[in-house]
Amino acid sequence: MVDAGSYDSALATARAERDDWITVETTRTGTAEIATGTAGTAPIHLTTRAGTLYGSWDLLSVHEQAADTGLDLLEITRRVSLRTRYTPATFWRGIHLLTERATAHLARDGALTLRLPEPAEHTRARTLRADADPVPAFIRLLGHLVARHPWDGPSTGVQLSGGLDSTNIALALAAALPGHHVTAGAVVLDGERGRQQTERRAVILRHIGASWRDVLVPAMDHLPYGPTSWYSRPGRVSPYGDLYLDAIDRLSDLLSSRGVKTLFTGIGGDELMSFTTAEKPRGVTGPDLGVPPWLGPTARGLLAEVDRGITPAAVVPETALMAKAGVAAPLLRRGIWPVHPLTDPALIRFSEWMPAEWRRDKRLLRETIDRAGLPPHIARPPIPENFGHVMTLAMRRHGPARIHRLLDQGSPLIEAGITDPVELKAVADRLCRRDDSRADREVVFALLADSALTGR
Incomplete structure (x- = not known):
């Protein structure tokens, strides 16, 4: 007792x-x-x-x-x-x-x-000594955080997009368990972005060693609201899932079929290197979100209240926590446990101490890759690699039909005044003509919300 x-x-x-x-x-x-x-x-x-x-x-x-x-x-x-x-x-x-x-x-x-808890305490940037070099300390700390998890090579995977965040994780994994088989998975882009991404990943994997296995999922084969999309099938979807659920779901399937039980990700890298409001140059503010054209009267009236009832400051940056939550379910359903070393409190504190010049443009992460002996274009790709182009094509190809279906069958979002049916129709028309704006393409968030609520 x-x-x-x-x-x-x-x-x-x-x-x-x-x-x-x-x-x-x-x-x-x-x-x-x-x-x-x-x-x-x-x-x-x-x-x-x-x-x-x-x-x-x-x-x-x-x-x-x-x-x-x-x-x-x-x-x-x-x-x-x-x-x-x-x-x-x-x-x-x-x-x-x-x-x-x-x-x-x-x-x-x-x-x-x-x-809810009390706000988490955070610290300020420090001044480095004249002879200080933070890169070796960062490498040692990240290596320690990776190695302390109970994992082995054959059942371990890493989401290796080839970006700065995931490349740093892959290098730390390779150093922690040299010579072991690890599965590197990625959703790959299309066109010249995809060719550059694929070539850079190949260089990274050759540098790490031939013992790693590679799994690729083309993003263009798994567009949201495509014919085989989860969002096009009967049944509810979580409103908090990844935008690219279909591609992530396919990648999770492939990783599971290869025996992966632990998956390391690069989630948290952006937040790790971000500036506080006080550190930003005077006059520099966040992006102007504007008001989506298809937002209805109820939603417009609630915009001023979006900060009501939110949590106090968290230990891990809130955007990283939301990203972690978004990827969890597809992995957990397959018995895969996600690990996010870049969101560890020790690494967060270390990065908060870094002077702004080491966080600006992710200098610390880029130099870590450079010093590993990889060619310069790995840390500084000539063409930006992001999924904006993929979402543009998804909405142009499949958005109008989905919007018209929503308008024909009705939606709780329209009934509640969250979306405006007239403006939704105008968005669908612009997508069909391909004279859409970025705000038009972000109608995907309204479509996903409708899918979550209606299950159709």
Whole structure:
């Protein structure tokens, strides 16, 4: 029999030694507390029905159990207006995300309440000594963070797009376990971007060694709302999944078929090298999001409230936490555990200390690649590699038909005033004529929200 004091001490020690944990504590009086750490690798969603608490990393399974599936119009507005925030809210009022360091309390009467933590403490950039070189220290720290995970070569994979973030992870993996088989997977672009990406990845893999296996999925074969897309099939999809769910899902299948059980990613690299508001030059602000042309009157009225109810400052940058949550489900369904070393608190603190000149244009990450002996174009590709072109083609090819289907069959988004049917029709017309703007192509967020709500 363990006494309460020993139990509390052991639990506190276990929590302090790890950042990735979830605990469930029950009492004899019928109450329960669910708490979580800072990592958010597999965040759980919670709901109640008839006094029973349901929780899972799979939002769709929780939705099946929820008693209250009324819509949270503010949260939906955040998503469809490209103003996403890290918050316990979901599209449905009766379902809540257990955000980092939060605690959920289930009362005897079945009421569920959430308690958010105090804001996480962050630090400021420091001044390096004249002879200081942060690159070796960064390499050692990243290598330590990669090596401490319980993994082996044959069951290990890495999402290696060839970008700065994933290349640094791949180099750290190769150094931690030399000579072992690791599977490198990627969704590859089309055209000259794809040719450049494929060539750069080949150089990286040759540098690492012939023991690594490669798995590629062409992005153009898995466009959102294409004939075989998950978004075109009957059944719900999560509104928080990756935009390129179809390609990511196919890649997850291929990795699983090759025995991968642990997958390292480069998520968090952008946030690691970002500037704080105080560090940005005077007059430099974030992107002007504007108001999407197809936003309806209810959503427009809620734009001023998008920061209401959000979480306090997190240990891990909030955008990284949301990215981690977006990729978790397709991997976890296949028994693959994702690992995101660039979101480790120790590395975050190290990067916060870095002077601005080492974070500007990701200099620290680029120099790490250069010093590994790779050619200059690996860290500085001539052609920018991003998925903007892929989404443009997806919306031009498949967006108009999906919009017309939504208009013909009706949508809860239109009924609630989140989207404007007249403006949606105008967007579809511009996509057909191919005189669309970037804002028009971002109608994909409204389409994905409709798919999540209607299941068709």
